[in-house]
Amino acid sequence: MLTKTIQTSIQALAGAPNGALTAAYRAGLRSRAYRTAALNAPTTPHQVVPVTTVDGARLRVHSYGPADGDVIVLIHGWSCCLEYWNPQINAFAENHRVVVYDQRGHGSSEPGRTLPSRETLADDLAAVLDATLHPGQRAVLVGHSMGGITVQAWAARYPEQVRRRAAAVMLVNTSSGGIRYDTDLLPLLNKPLTVGDKPVTVLGASIRVPIIFAETLLTSPLPLPGGWPVNFLLKARVMSKHATADQVDFALGIVRSCRPLARGRHAAMLANLELGDAAKYLTVPTTVIAGEHDHLLPKRMSRRIADILREAGNLASYRVWPTGHLTNIEAADYFNAELARVVQRAGGHATYAAG
Template sequence: MTSDSSGAGLLSRRSREVLSTDGTRLFVEEYGLGDDAPLLVFSHGWACQGRFWRPQIEHFANTHRVVVYDQRGHGWSDRGHTPFSSSVLGDDLEAVLRAVVTSSRKALVTGHSMGGMSVMGWAAEHPESVPLLSRGAVLASTGPSQLVSRSTLIRSPRRFRASLERAFAAGLAMAGPEMLDTRFNQRLVKYGTMGPHASADVVAECSEIVLRCPPAVRGMWGRVLATIDVSKGVDSLAVPTTVIVGSADRLTPEVHSTDLAERLQQRGQLHDFVVLPQIGHMINMEAPNDFNEAVARLDAATEKG
């Protein structure tokens, strides 16, 4: 396993290990200012790692304390011995937050894709911790359930849909072979995770991250995502929350975010709902300025209290 936050190497960087509830070792990196600075915690998605947040690290580390971690099995974090599940995602985020939150600084927690499910899973498993450890949340390119049936990766006539959904779910759970960083595989990554106008540099960087994920880990977490349901956590997310999605997201289409925004609005917790036209699933990499501005608006609002 490897982790490399290249591109952020000139910033102040500290690494540490955090033990999750079951003793699994999680790799955590901190950038920027010290404990007195506003705290941002970022949770990445399936087949990624902490370096996925490079544009956010580079943008916020001069004014904030920025914390990223590798989800278990990804990057430098151990797989552990507990079967992967949504509750494990929540427990791991709880452990990271307990380790980095201070008495004077709660975290603004941002989760992308499976990282957003980590935030919702955390709220479901640890509802009492939400107002204690966090001042706000960003749910980016994510959904709480029905990931297979709502995905638009595969378009087909209705009579074939059920069988294709079963095949898609089975494909998520397959370990598969090592995927080399070839031009063909980069095209696959772009089709599945980016919008039509993603730059070659963004495609290359995202592909290098995704294709580095160990196949067994990709399959083990894929099996979880095929049936995940962290809907309960939406109602426990009792802090101001921003929802952000790209209109060209095929993995977690806009309908997920619309539903999340409506549900949060009903509970008085929606701070902002942002839809970026022609942007795909890797929203923070593909549209970093818009993404960072959305995070900054929530950060400013919650820092004021």
């Protein structure tokens, strides 16, 4: 009920202005220059692929690299955009065809007429695959966070497409549901307040922060500020202590570039989303990667997906790395090496530029 109320409120704001975040300013946040070369905009030319969703939204879809190269499709997560994958585009685009797209409402993609749901996630990915893959061609699909949710939702909605469109899958820092109650992003989220290791009680009952406050914060369609306090919080709660200043700045620029309305709408959807055992429909070798210090979607969420895949006989590997939620940014070299192995095992020619 809470999520439906929030979604209704957000929908009512659809025609409202996005404050100071103009389209040009958001684009600038996505295309800053960094000392870390891998984070910068790719120098490899790209092709713009026209894609329109079933409800009429035009998606921004880019294809990098040789037209006849092995295909890698990268699907970003909540509040991000295709630039989020710069470390992977820069590493693979010279020898592979790398397809990236902005999920609806994110980046420069239109929001469409339909509120986001597991169905829109699945339908949009299906539309991108239809537009970018030739008949008989298969890709390695890589989904991070909400992108991993997207891949699972697509497999459950279109099981007949999985073996036809996918050679292998990577699910990174993701979940199959239960996010509202199982996230550790906010330390006090619906958990007892403690002093030391003892819960604070009043009349024998532990004090908890009402979940409505946390959910309102995450779903609020308001612009995100910049500055060192936000950088500090992003590194402490979303990334890990090993993240570099460039990595934190890059990630914050990506997230701040997201339209507040899209961020709020998708957060409200994700809070209530349940995919159950949708991963069992991923009937191709699937690698699951989790972050040891991931507070947003803790490793136990990935473990549940890995267990479903193992039972179905399709788990290629399950790995936990010493990163936060943004594994492909925080440990780009390790991630790219793993992706190269996945491509090679899928029958492709894995060649990438090490950072």
